[in-house]
Amino acid sequence: MRYTRVHTDVYEYQVFARKTRVDPLHQVGSVVAPDDDLAMAYARATYDEERWVEMMIVPKAAVISLWAPGGDS
Amino acid sequence: MGAGWRQLSLYSLVKSLADNKQLLGMRYAEWCIAAPTLEADIAAAAMGLDDIGHSRVLYGSLRELGTPDGAVDDAENYANVPYLDRPWTEWAEFVAANAVLDNAFTLMIEALANGNVEVLRSRLKKMLQEERYHTLHGRSWMHEVNTGPALARAWRESLEWIGPENGDVDELHRGGQLVHGVRDLRRLLEERLEGQAAPTALEWGSWEPIRRRTRAGGIDQATLEMLQGLAEKRYMPASG
DSSP: OOOOSSOSSOEEEEEEEESSTTSOOEEEEEEEESSHHHHHHHHHHHHTTSOOSEEEEEEGGGOOOSOOTTSOO | OOGGGGGOOHHHHHHHHHHHHHHHHHHHHTTTTTSSSHHHHHHHHHHHHHHHHHHHHHHHHGGGSOOOSSOOSSGGGOOOOGGGSSOOOSHHHHHHIIIIIHHHHHHHHHHHHTSSOHHHHHHSHHHHHHHHHHHHHHHHHHHHSOOHHHHHHHHHHHHHHHOOTTSHHHHHHHTTSOSOOHHHHHHHHHHHTTTOOOOOOOOOTTOBTTTTBSSOOOOOHHHHHHHTTOGGGGGSOOOO
16 A cells, blocks of 8 residues: 655644643654644654653644744844 | 353453553564654654553563463464554554554453452553553544555454453453443444444354454464564573
8 A cells, every 4th residue: 555755734843841840841842743643642752751740732833933043133 | 152252261351462462562663664754653663662561561460360261372372363463564554553453452451440350450540541642643644544454454353352242351341340341342442433434244153262363373483482582582691
C-alpha cells in the first residue's frame, strides 16, 4: 500500500511542561502534526524523558506575539 | 462450544495479554526508523517501550493468579494473535494494529484493573494513562491512511482474542474478576473505531482457548528467543 512520506496539511504545536507544581510552565519544544490527537501523542512520546507533573500543547497559530527579536519595538 | 472454554484460569488470559503486549511492543519498535515521519518514528519507539514495560508488569503478576492451563515456555504456547506472528511490511498494518489490537488489549486491561483481583487493581491503572496516547495516535493515523484489509484482519483477530460469548471471559466477568464481559468489550471496541464496519460471522470451530486464536501457526523460535532474552546470551562472556 502506498503512502506519502509526510501529511498534506500539518500544524506546529508548542509544547509546555513543568516539573513541580510551583514551577511555571515553560516551553520544552514543539511538534508538527495534522491534528490535536496526533500532536498530543507526539508531544508525549518526544518530551516524556523528564518527570513532568504537567504538560500541555498550544497550536502555534493561537499564540499572539507582542514582540520578538528583530522586531520594531 | 466446549465446556473447557469456561474453565480457563485468569492466569491464561493475563498470560496471553502479556505475550501480546510484549510482541506488540517489539513490532512497534521495529518501525522506529521506518515510519512515515520523524515524529511517528519516535512515537513508535515510545509505544514499543510502553508495551514491553506493560508486559513485564503483567508477567510479574502471574504468580498471584493461579496456575497455567498448559505449557508456557515454548513458541507453540506463546499466546499471541496471528496478526503479530510476523513483522509488518506496510505502515497501514502498524496503524491497524495501533488502532484496533492495542485498543482491544487496553479494554481488557481496563476490565482487569477495575475487577476484584487486588494485584491487578493495584498494578494496571498506570498502563491506562499511557495507553491513552496510543489510542490518540492510532485514531489520528486512521484518518490519514487507508487501512482496508489490515483493519478488517486486526478487528477480526481482536474479537477472536476477546473470545466467544459464554466462554472464559464471561465466566470471569460473572465472578467479578473482569468488569466487562464479551459483549461489553466488543461494543467498547466498536465505539473506539468510530463507525468502521465490524466483522460479522465469527467462526469458533478452530478456536484455541489458551492461545485465543483460530489460525494455526505462531512466532518462530528465533523470535521467541529474542523476546525471552535468550538471544542476548550469545553475547555474554564465557564463564570460566
